[in-house]
Amino acid sequence: MKVIVVGNGRVGKTSLVRRFATGKYDEGYKQTIGVAFTEKEKYIEECKQAVTFHLWDTAGQEEFAEMTKQYYRGAKGCVLAFSTTDRDSFEAIPTWNEKVKRECDENMCKILIQNKYDLRDKSVVTDEEADKLAADLGLKFYRSSVKNGDMVEDIFDYLAGQYYKQQETVIESVKARKAENKNEEPDFESPFSLAELEKRQEENRKKRKKECCT
Numbered sequence: 328m329k330v331i332v333v334g335n336g337r338v339g340k341t342s343l344v345r346r347f348a349t350g351k352y353d354e355g356y357k358q359t360i361g362v363a364f365t366e367k368e369k370y371i372e373e374c375k376q377a378v379t380f381h382l383w384d385t386a387g388q389e390e391f392a393e394m395t396k397q398y399y400r401g402a403k404g405c406v407l408a409f410s411t412t413d414r415d416s417f418e419a420i421p422t423w424n425e426k427v428k429r430e431c432d433e434n435m436c437k438i439l440i441q442n443k444y445d446l447r448d449k450s451v452v453t454d455e456e457a458d459k460l461a462a463d464l465g466l467k468f469y470r471s472s473v474k475n476g477d478m479v480e481d482i483f484d485y486l487a488g489q490y491y492k493q494q495e496t497v498i499e500s501v502k503a504r505k506a507e508n509k510n511e512e513p514d515f516e517s518p519f520s521l522a523e524l525e526k527r528q529e530e531n532r533k534k535r536k537k538e539c540c541t
C-alpha cells in the first residue's frame with residue numbers, strides 16, 4: 328500500500344515514518360530534501376493479513392512543492408499532518424488536501440493528524456478548531472505525539488483497514504454487476520485480481536466465523 332505523508336515543514340512527517348518503521352525517535356531536525364522512501368510490513372488486524380506499506384515521506388518546504396507532487400501518483404493512503412505548535416501548518420491543511428485531491432484517486436484513504444500533541448500546553452490551535460477542520464474536510468482525525476509514540480500505529484492501522492474495506496466493496500459491486508449480467512470490468516483500480524479478492528474475502532469470512540465460535 329503506497330502511503331504519502333504531506334504537510335508543512337517541521338510538523339513531524341519524517342519523525343512519524345521513522346517511528347513507525349523503526350520505533351526510533353530523534354529530537355534533532357534534518358529537513359527532508361524532496362522525498363524519502365521507506366518500506367514497512369505490519370500485520371493489520373482488520374485486514375487479517377500483513378500489509379507492506381510503501382511510505383513516501385515528502386518535504387514540506389515550499390521549494391520542493393513541484394517536485395514532491397510527482398510522487399503522489401498511485402498512492403492509496405495519505406497522512407495530512409500539522410503541528411500543535413505551528414498555526415501556519417494548521418491553516419495550510421485545506422491547501423494540502425486540495426493538492427492531494429488534484430493528483431490522486433478520489434477514493435484514496437486519508438487521515439488528518441495533529442502531531443506534537445505532547446506540547447498541547449503550548450498549543451496555537453484549539454481542539455474545537457481542529458475538530459471542525461476535520462469535520463469540514465470529512466477526514467478521520469487523530470492527535471498524535473510521535474515523540475511519545477502516541478497514535479503512531481493507529482494512523483497506519485486505520486489507513487490499511489479503510490483500504491481493505493474498499494477492496495471488499497469492489498468485490499461486492501463486481502458481483503452485483505455480474506448478477507445483472509453486465510460483465511464489465513470494475514472501474515475501481517485494484518492491485519488484486521478479482522479471483523484473489525474473492526479468495527481472501529472467503530478466507531476472512533471463515534476466520535471471523537472461527538474466531539466468533541472459539
Ligand SMILES: Nc1nc2c(ncn2[C@@H]2O[C@H](COP(=O)(O)OP(=O)(O)OP(=O)(O)O)[C@@H](O)[C@H]2O)c(=O)[nH]1
Binds near residue numbers: 335355358443444445
Ligand atoms: N515535541 C515533539 N516534537 C516532535 C514530534 N514529532 C517531531 N518532532 C520534532 O519536530 C522536528 C521536525 O520533525 P521532522 O519529522 O523532521 O519534520 P518534517 O515534517 O519531516 O519536516 P520537513 O522534512 O522539513 O518537511 C524535529 O526536531 C522532531 O524531533 C512530536 O510528536 N513532539
Ligand SMILES: [Mg+2]
Binds near residue numbers: 341358385386
Ligand atoms: Mg521531513
